[in-house]
Amino acid sequence: MNVFAIIGQVVLGTLAEIGALTRFIWLSVSHIFRPPFFWRLVAQQMLRIGYFSLPVVALTAFFTGGALALQIYYGGNSFNSESIVATIVALGITRELGPVLGGLMVAGRVSAAIAAELGTMRVTEQIDALTTLSTNPHKYLVVPRVVAAVVTLPLLVFIADIIGIMGGFVVSTGSLDFNAGVYVKNTADFLKLDDVTSGLIKAAVFGFIIATMGCFHGFNSKGGAQGVGRATTNAVVTASILILAANYVMTSLLFAN
Amino acid sequence: MSEAKIELRNVSKRFGKKVVLDGINLTVPKGESLVVIGGSGTGKSVMIKCVLGIIRPDSGQIFVDGKNVLKMDASEREKVLRKFGMLFQGAALFDSLPVWENVAFGLIQGRKMKRKQAKDIAIEKLAKVGLAAEVGELYPAELSGGMQKRVGLARAIAADPEIIFFDEPTTGLDPIMADVINDLIVDSVKDLGATTLSITHDMASARKIADKVAMIHKGKIIWAGSRAEVDDSGNAYVDQFIHGRADGPIQMEVLKP
Ligand SMILES: Nc1ncnc2c1ncn2[C@@H]1O[C@H](COP(=O)(O)OP(=O)(O)OP(=O)(O)O)[C@@H](O)[C@H]1O
Ligand SMILES: [Mg+2]
Numbered sequence: 316m317n318v319f320a321i322i323g324q325v326v327l328g329t330l331a332e333i334g335a336l337t338r339f340i341w342l343s344v345s346h347i348f349r350p351p352f353f354w355r356l357v358a359q360q361m362l363r364i365g366y367f368s369l370p371v372v373a374l375t376a377f378f379t380g381g382a383l384a385l386q387i388y389y390g391g392n393s394f395n396s397e398s399i400v401a402t403i404v405a406l407g408i409t410r411e412l413g414p415v416l417g418g419l420m421v422a423g424r425v426s427a428a429i430a431a432e433l434g435t436m437r438v439t440e441q442i443d444a445l446t447t448l449s450t451n452p453h454k455y456l457v458v459p460r461v462v463a464a465v466v467t468l469p470l471l472v473f474i475a476d477i478i479g480i481m482g483g484f485v486v487s488t489g490s491l492d493f494n495a496g497v498y499v500k501n502t503a504d505f506l507k508l509d510d511v512t513s514g515l516i517k518a519a520v521f522g523f524i525i526a527t528m529g530c531f532h533g534f535n536s537k538g539g540a541q542g543v544g545r546a547t548t549n550a551v552v553t554a555s556i557l558i559l560a561a562n563y564v565m566t567s568l569l570f571a572n
Numbered sequence: 573m574s575e576a577k578i579e580l581r582n583v584s585k586r587f588g589k590k591v592v593l594d595g596i597n598l599t600v601p602k603g604e605s606l607v608v609i610g611g612s613g614t615g616k617s618v619m620i621k622c623v624l625g626i627i628r629p630d631s632g633q634i635f636v637d638g639k640n641v642l643k644m645d646a647s648e649r650e651k652v653l654r655k656f657g658m659l660f661q662g663a664a665l666f667d668s669l670p671v672w673e674n675v676a677f678g679l680i681q682g683r684k685m686k687r688k689q690a691k692d693i694a695i696e697k698l699a700k701v702g703l704a705a706e707v708g709e710l711y712p713a714e715l716s717g718g719m720q721k722r723v724g725l726a727r728a729i730a731a732d733p734e735i736i737f738f739d740e741p742t743t744g745l746d747p748i749m750a751d752v753i754n755d756l757i758v759d760s761v762k763d764l765g766a767t768t769l770s771i772t773h774d775m776a777s778a779r780k781i782a783d784k785v786a787m788i789h790k791g792k793i794i795w796a797g798s799r800a801e802v803d804d805s806g807n808a809y810v811d812q813f814i815h816g817r818a819d820g821p822i823q824m825e826v827l828k829p
Binding site: 351432435436439440441443444446447448449450451455 | 658660664666677681
């Protein structure tokens, strides 16, 4: 087969996908601010996306904070390590690891769940049925999930920040014999509000990515159980990659100076 | 002859290379019951979805009450959709909602009715299709196929629509239940004075609910007439279909070993 034909097909396919995604996002976002609003559904989704992700995110943050503390201690020279460990754990968790790892964990859980649910609704014609009952599927299905994810991800990451720093603290004071008071003081001295808010802004963006990818792939799934499975996988993979890419872009913008 | 409630002019639709609708012309007069018969995979469901705006045809015009729905913007279209009720081939019940909320869905979400009042109406409609109020508290997955069809029917008529589409209302039901559904359709049409378009392979059902019959084959309407004319249509396709013969002008795409 002609190489150019294959390249052309891939390029066209990718462009078509980007076009479809842009259209999907536009259709959904344009409904966020137009009544009617489905508050009950937003609350329900916040519970599912936020509350039920807490254990996963908390455990991830705790172990990451602990491992980070060990790594810095072993890697750096022990001279001065007491202040360096506390600082780097605090900055690393709030700026990067809290939002990114939290985002990835929630992507695995929530994007998959959303894609599977909406994908099943698509192949069993439930999404078509919504249209015939004078209910816009974007408004009813996509908007509550996107809004809930954008609101809850920063909350989750804020909790992850606290628990991650605690993980570092527990390991430092427990197995590295650091002084607890000094550790807390070092953390408080070096951690600035900007570090935390930058992480929370990232988290909101990741929330948008997670919900949008889940909904987009669910909406476009076709062909029965296999199609739903494929949509689920695609949702998690694209959400994860987009989170990492968006994180890079935001880090370079937020910390440019 | 009374005025046309729905009119399709030259409607065509293809998926990839596969031509599904190839210039459909069809009129449903106001207050009448039209039954479309035709083989599996001939595009009957696709045709109905084109009228509902779930699938956009490639070309042609579709008029509802004299207005071309393909030229409408989203909000006009939503208004037109309020006139419709639809029973899906696979029932397409929302499996996250209890039965009564499925039936009341169009009233609560589409018409902003209070939940309490909508529930009363839902229970009344469930009674119409022969289901007890307790069934309303169950979830769709807990129902048999026949019960799901009946719930789908209750949902389709819940908002007293002017136009109702029934996609294979009796497929997969035992003959007695099928006849019960036929009676329900005839009754609801009489009670509501609705215009209906039904799709079926089931000639007993067609004979019972039709005022007019049209036959679709290879994406075209090849015959249309009144119920009485079906039996001596003089059309070889229609004859073969209503008598269910394997031999005739309609060749099923079956690969013989
Ligand atoms: N979304 C879609 N994408 C691609 N092809 C489709 C789609 N929907 C329907 N088709 C194709 O269109 C053809 C007609 O489908 P349709 O569901 O209208 O058949 P039907 O007449 O309702 O058949 P049945 O009586 O079995 O329900 C089928 O060959 C199907 O493969
Ligand atoms: Mg069909």
